[in-house]
Amino acid sequence: MSVVTLTLNDELISANSDQSLLEVIREHDIYIPTLCHMEGLSERGGCRMCLVEVQGSRTLQAACVTEVAEGMVVTTHSERLRKYRRMTLELIFAERNHVCAVCVMNGHCELQAVAAIEGMDHVRFDYLHPDLPMDISHERFGLDHNRCILCTRCVRVCDEVEGAHTKDVLGRGINCRIINDLNQPWGSSQSCTSCGKCVEVCPTGALFRKGATVAEMVKRHDFLSWITSGREKNEWDYAGQAPYYATERRKE
């Protein structure tokens, strides 16, 4: 592993050569929006929120899937980037039915938060409003395709962390859907362990606990670092978890 030097927003910095641009940007406390990225999962580069300008490159690059290189000159915020990020967000909102007012994740949703931060106050495109079904055949969880932005965090966590690979993606382009097993009702899945990891990592209201109402879902991501640090480093940080268990026990 060698060290490289690059320019980030006019500042000369150094980074490890195996780091992604996104990691380096975050290390330097620069805010950059992401939706499909999640610490502890593989990168997908699908949401296009973390686009950056790299000097010498004609196109914008997704920071999460771009490795740092010696002499790189990177800009994270510009008028051009702002325009692209907002347009991408507008397209996500126009593609399916994201009505925050009646969504289980209202107020806790990552898509909603990013749209607010990026100043997306309206959508210039026609809403497609496809008539997509809900799958609430599972005993504990529900899947609402209308709220899904196809970030595939659920697919990755199910495959990479739980190891069940129940979830996958069907179809292409606008016909893409998250499916369970061989495109069957979730409740009939043989592989699903009902662990709920997919629900916790979902950034929107697409995956939710059954029975949840408007704004009632709050999702926790901390289990991921718990599992990965345990698995990779054999470190089980009970001290960090103690306050959580203490409050949970009080509730009981």
Add this chain to the structure above:
Amino acid sequence: MTKTITIDPVTRIEGHAKISLYLDDSGHVNDARFHVTEFRGFEKFCEGRSFSEMPGITARVCGICPVSHLMASAKAGDAILGVRIPPTAKKLRQLMNWGQIVQSHALSFFHLSAPDLLLGMESDPVTRNIMGLISKYPDIARNGIRLRQFGQDVIRILGGRSVHPAWTVPGGVRDPLAAEDRDQIKRALPEAFDIVELALDLLKDAFDDNTAEIESYGNFPSLFMGLVTPEGGLEHYDGLLRVMDSEGRTVQEDLPPERFREIIGEAVEPWSYLKFPYYKPYGYEDYKGMYRVGPLARLNVCDFAGTPLADRELRQFRRLGEHGKPVTGSFHYHYARLIEILFALEKIEEVLADPDLTSDHVRSNADVNQMVGVGVSEAPRGTLFHEYHVNEDGILQKVNLIIATGQNNMAMNRTVKQIAQTYVNGGGLSEGILNRIEHGIRVFDPCLSCSTHAVGQMPLHIQLIGPNGHLVDERIRD
């Protein structure tokens, strides 16, 4: 020459509507129609969603009485789960529902109708609104706002917000009530009681100036329907359906509300988006099955209120009916509304004293156990029905909402005609007369949608249309 007069939009009501008056050759009113001109489509677009989302979705039917939809929707959900909700959850739901009755009735009386009652039906339309009321009677206007605020605060304290709180859920409610929040409501009660007493005095004073209006504003025999407790008392959250005729005969003995289909039919007319529910055993023809719901109907059908102050007022109210018969004048919706505020405040006081109210156990859990769920509650404007059909997973297959205002539809049409026939007598048409007709609608406090009106000058569009369909005359106030 026959003419059509159109009042469009009808102002100081909750929603959008217009009124058409059909004149005969001599200028007398031949017929009158109250049109609801907006289309919402809630019953259709909820199909395919999960029933547990319905309180949150249907609350959006209305920004004035979201709580009523929360109640009916959550109760329909309880029925689908097949559970009995924890006693504390029921008390908390009732508490919010009474808060809703207070705020909505206060809005109707002070903000929407008081300008007519205190400033005069035919006073200058520029000031005949809440702003005019504030400049002429600032204390009264402030009291109205304060009383409404009390009700809104109850809703906000329980649900986290006063408009569209998605707080009821199938099986109970989301959050328990903290003791300090309960005490906060308790502290605000005395002022609310004082204001409603003042409002009662104001209204009774207005009776003398409005004798002609009391006679002609929707005063006709009809059926009345409302929920009553198993003992026959006034009820807003639960209970049994009772239907009474204007002679005081109970034509429908207390029916479990989930069987409402046996007594309520729904008709449709091409000129209005609002359905016309009717009392099935009497049929739709010739207004035979016309019934009224809401405060007037509830006070007519119940045997007693069940709280000391409201019962005392109820005895006075009963004297307005002829020879002990039900009160048939729709003008007295105003009085009934104030009595219900009083009742709601007394009930709130009662339930706040219950030590069980702050218990943490507020939600029963179950899966889908019934394929059909009916939820009924008394909204400020009358009986509200939610009927859901779901599949085994709980996905909605069919949704039917019967809104209180719809059930008053026939009575509102009859009221418009009666007022028009009283005041439009071949003579000229004044703005004041048109306002009287609008007030006839306002007594029902119809909630036509989720919209509230901006205060200030109200737009009004009147068209006189000749028999050939061309415009004879037009007046626009905007």
